Amino acid sequence: MKLICCCCALLLLIHTPRACQAGNILVLPAEGSHWLNMDILLQDLHSRGHNITIVCSSKSWYIKENASYYNTIRVEVDRGIDELMSEEKLSKVIEIQKGSLPWMNFLQISVDMYNMIIEFHQLLCDFLSALLDDQDLMRNLKESKFDLLLTDPCWGVGTILAKYLNLPLVYNVRWLMAQEAHLAVAPSPISYIPITGSGNTDKMSFFQRVNNMLLYLVPQIQNYVVAKLVYQKICDKYLGLGKDFNQLMLDADIWLMRVDFVFEYPRPTMPNVVYIGGFQCKPAKPLPQHLEEFVESSGEHGVIIMSMSMFVSELPADMTNKIAEAFAKLPQKVIWRHKGDRPATLGNNTLLVDWMPQNDLLGHPKIKLFVAHGGTNGVQEAMYHGVPVVGLPTFFDQYDNLLRLKDRGAAKIITFATVDKDNNFFEAVQEVLNEPSYRINMQRLSRLHRDQPIKPMDNAIFWIEFVMRHGGAAHLKTESYRLPWYSYHSVDVIIFLLTVALLILFILVRLVLSCCRLCLKRKLKSD
Known part of the structure; x- marks a missing residue:
């Protein structure tokens, strides 16, 4: 029995894939x-x-x-x-x-x-x-x-x-x-x-x-x-x-x-x-105590979080005041990563922070909405945790990232040209909060994203x-990157084949014309 056990252990060792040594x-x-x-x-x-x-x-x-x-x-x-x-x-x-x-x-x-x-x-x-x-x-x-x-x-x-x-x-x-x-x-x-x-x-x-x-x-x-x-x-x-x-x-x-x-x-x-x-997405860890208490105090209404790009730590004052005013009208609590002057219209329901554990907040069951600039990291974390998004893109690829979520019914996009016009921002937030399809669609994306073999x-x-x-x-690696553009797109081959085809066509036309002239000469001689 011991011999059999040893043989089995040896076979397991042989057939177990070797991990890479420390690199x-x-x-x-x-x-x-x-x-x-x-x-x-x-x-x-x-x-x-x-x-x-x-x-x-x-x-x-x-x-x-x-x-x-x-x-x-x-x-x-x-x-x-x-x-x-x-x-x-x-x-x-x-x-x-x-x-x-x-x-x-x-x-x-x-x-x-x-x-x-x-x-x-x-x-x-x-x-x-x-x-x-x-x-x-x-x-x-x-x-x-x-x-x-x-x-x-x-x-x-x-x-x-x-x-x-x-x-x-x-x-x-x-x-x-x-x-x-x-x-x-x-x-x-x-x-x-x-x-x-x-x-x-x-x-x-x-x-x-x-x-x-x-x-x-x-x-x-x-x-x-x-x-x-x-x-x-x-x-x-x-x-x-x-x-x-x-x-x-x-x-x-x-x-x-x-x-x-x-x-x-x-x-x-x-x-x-x-x-x-x-x-980079991970299951949420417990929040710091002060944030956990603030989130739990939201009751059935839940929490909205807002975080913009690290490159845009301060939005223009007119925009921040309009955003703060919109947040103040909502029953939800708000955690806003914001630097700069405190908005004059800030409501009692809004907490301003210099930094937030974004992934851990998105994974909290009371988070109802993510207001974001549309960076790849934030968009993918929102998708991983199934939280719908109101997007406020600034530059680079951010609009296109948000557009992919919008096209799948999981986000609403507001531009800087309209964020401080009338009630556009407030209405966008209200729509995503109150229309169940946004959360349903984002949660569907989350299930698809997580359903992978590795x-x-x-x-x-x-x-x-x-x-x-x-x-x-x-x-x-393919050899395509070594090819000049005209070879990659077969432009040289197409030109060669067209040249050959035109040459053959030219020869055939000349032959037909020669045959026609020869027939015409014979007819004239016979007449």
Whole structure:
């Protein structure tokens, strides 16, 4: 019996899949909300025994110098990108959306924003140059024997560093600089794939498809300009001539895509794209005592929470007063993440906080509504917990994120142009609170999102460890990114075939004409 038991135990050990040994991971993260979800991924990697080293700027705004789950290498730079993301510059975007600017001012602000994007990426390249020029640091990085580099490709610097160190590359990705990542890595028929900023769904009329086409060209041009003016110079200097930056950006082993097809519209994809939408979402933890008491005091009416982007900590005073006035009319309690002056119209039912445990609040059964700016993290947390949304988008992809929820009957969108007009905000909140379909539809999305064979976080970890085990995932990468555009779209083949067809047609016509002339001559001779 003992022998049988030993044999069974041995067979179990043989057939049990081997976990990846502790890996050594180099990370070059992005800042802002992109760092928030990268941080959650790093915590999980560390909990599974992996060693994490982060390379960041000395001017980093969010990345802590000392943390229990990662080591930090800070590169000294003169300026940080946070200087470009000032309230003054970002408030201009709100002015554009309100439509209150003369066209000359609108044009000037648009030019300023474009120049800011160029300067933004130039500062990133200055940081990368300072890193690559530090010979001692680079020698230490090479000697550390990292298994892979994990980065967010909304910044191009992580890709260049991975190629310089000859490391396998994994993306934690939604954006490839200016464009949605799918547009770069996967076939993207824009007849039914809406471009970010278009306000379109996957069901478009003719003129919506015209608009979609025009807006498709904008990020393509922007990416091309930024790549050529900024990143290509760094590639030429540190990787040698002949290394095309755009090709390098597409040459990642695994793309961990921060969406899923409950949220995103169905579309073509690629074998090395792994969908991890909602990986940062977790079951709610108990609230701090003061928040729990406030939430429980709401009784049967429940609670509304409101949180805007970290980039827009203060809305214009007229807007905050209008929002506060609307909240004051409601029977619900309100928790509002707000910085700046206290609104003059604030009601007794509203609690202002500098910070809130957003995920834990959304998971509380008394939360009835989430007023949000539409960032990917917040939208996915709301969907995970089944809480309907009133959206107040500011910029970037926020309107399109909210549009996906609205199209599925789970959200209402209010723009900055209308939020302080009449009772628009109050009516939108009332509609979502009192119309059961919003909550029903959001809870349906929540059930679909949760009904997966493997949790999104576990999926992300598996593929990161897969790349470490196999030294990359070259067998999953297509050769499409190496092809010039005319080869990718078979323009050269079409031209060749058309030329051959025209040549054959020309020969046949000449033969027919020759035969006709020959017959005509014979007829004339016989006459």
